[in-house]
Amino acid sequence: MKIRLFYIVFFALSLFACKREYDSPPLNQLPENGIISIAQLRSMAFPHKFVGDTSIFGVITMDEQTGNIYKNVYIQDTSGAGMNLRLLSSGGVIQGDSVRVSLKGTILTQFDGMLQLDSVDVDDNIVTQSTGNIVEPKTVTIAEINSSIQAQLIRLEGVEFSGMDVGGTWADGDNQASLNRMLVNCFGDEVIVRTSGYANFANEVIPSGNGSIIGVVGQYNTDMQLYIRTPLEAQMADPRCTASYLLYKDFDDGSTTSGGWGSFWTGTNANGTNWGEWEIFGGNVASASNFEFASFTNYACESWLVSPSVNLTGTTLPILTFDNVTRYSGPGLELYVSTDYDGSSDPALQGTWTNITSSVPNWDVDSGDWTFVPSGTIDLSPYISPNTYIAFKYIGSNVDGATWEIDNIIIQE
Template structure:
């Protein structure tokens, strides 16, 4: 026990000594000449081949390759200096246009002191000839999956844990090469498991409008927080995960639009991003917020006027929507009923634009009349059958009564006729005693130029 404690203390002292030499932003390390490791080509394999070894359970690299030597090489893309990444070293197979990447779990902080971004490294998955810090045979590493992400680390029973603090430099060998890492540019529509642990760049991004003004993380505690980014091209949402231990957790998140560079990751079925520091967030452009939007997440229809022309049934806020909120109308109540009900937006100010576009989503349940869409510029708040000049518009509505969870995008609906003034949009629902469908409306947005 005393011997183990001494070795652990010495190892940690070594790491701390290296870290104490780092004061500037270039992650400089002590002036130590790095010699290129002499690793034979026949002992090396690729990150892609190693990842393909995973078949749903622990991969023991001591049992692979007939127990022979096995190394992978890659380029460091992680950086834990700001504290947003913790005890991990992430590498990809090429500095530009990579094809595979992997995460190593290491029981050491301040790894950036030795392995700065772009540093080429060799990972000893198994080598019977190498020794650990105690002079014993270096144990083989293993690989397993946690929450959708493959990890390489020390074998602990039927899974893997972190590589020990006093042996990590036996497993992770620096090359003399330090490359310039070029982030792989992808779009949200391209997100897939193929990009996990790669350094990526995503353009046309901004913080969601509901979170503008918030800091990167939890300023008052150490809990990790998810922020949500919107893509201005496809309106998709992406999670950015920030640690409660990050140095920048209390800084305001930039409110503009631009590009983000991050390590691409996943948690179960959700793709997410990890920035290394705030320099990875380049949101200095103008935001792309719509002039009007309602995802009905506020739990009401306060942005709308509901008007029932015929029937007792009315438009209502529904918690069972897309995925859990919508405006809903059904003419069924212990049987089919005659109804004509309008859902009319409050005035949407288009005074500063010359053209405008409306988008939304619908889903239909049960047989009945299809819904209709109208626009108006002179509605005064009364009965829409006599108040205002309503013009019917063409859009794509869900008409498949069997598609209970398949929402239909409206497509771009031109509402430029209202540019320079106020716009009112309306969804007109009708039902009869013969048939009454249920319609849900969600994610209504109006954009102007």
């Protein structure tokens, strides 16, 4: 009987001993000299590699789940100070996790102006204490955004995207290219909103109104930036206080097709080049030329550059403007508009396109230089629709072909 009772007691103690214990004891049981605040961490000299048993505590305020950041998360503690954690591998922590971060083996460093804790191993350095925690963003103004609030979760109110960006997408998801969008207030202050082309919302159109936005403060050299966690935190449906553009394309991002633009070409490929196809020249203008200087040869071609759909409903007098310049002899550039194009097919084969070339007040003529000429205003009110497209058509033959460049394409009320 005593032997049986011994086994019962031993089994009960074994079950109790196998009960899962949380990683760390209560805060007051940790050595005081082993815990530092994020503010203390940010005040340390860098670069610095940690070798001792030092830890920080905080809540993850931004994770990788939307794809807007990769192998990075942001943490913030009760003091409000934040830090960018650069992970050795992706995943393992999510927004709302309250975590202890052991600093042993990590490196405090700065990259292009952004202070960060590098070489963080999620398995070895991070222990989750609890989940589902909410950090309230700090409300600041654009003018108050500086390096002192790097990595902090903030809210801006009374802001809107620049008129030049309205109608554009957060980033270029098709080409997985990151884009900067300018956020402004009614006093002329501005800050960059940087979005990765890998974000799952990259191709969503940015809000066109005024309102509030939540994001984490970043920095690239001297430029302060904001990284959003989700478009749902951009509540911007109030009336604007600055002018808005229904369409703006300046090619400064080095792409002819970002922002939903389309390029369609037929012609001759010689020496690896589609002659006459729209391309970026000089880094920031769109150019089309069918002339190969090396062989002194012109190639017959037809090349279209087509805008994304522009919603002109609600406008009364929408106008189009752009800058253009041409050199050498050949057919003139043509301008078209359509209200039934499907947005993806070859415009030479689909859609009803109206030639409005003659409606352009100022087409450049070859004057021997590359000085851009403003087009003047082109009235688009006859083409008001929910889906209005404009297109530039370049034509070259086997005997001639001008070079045309365009820039700063704008549709506005």
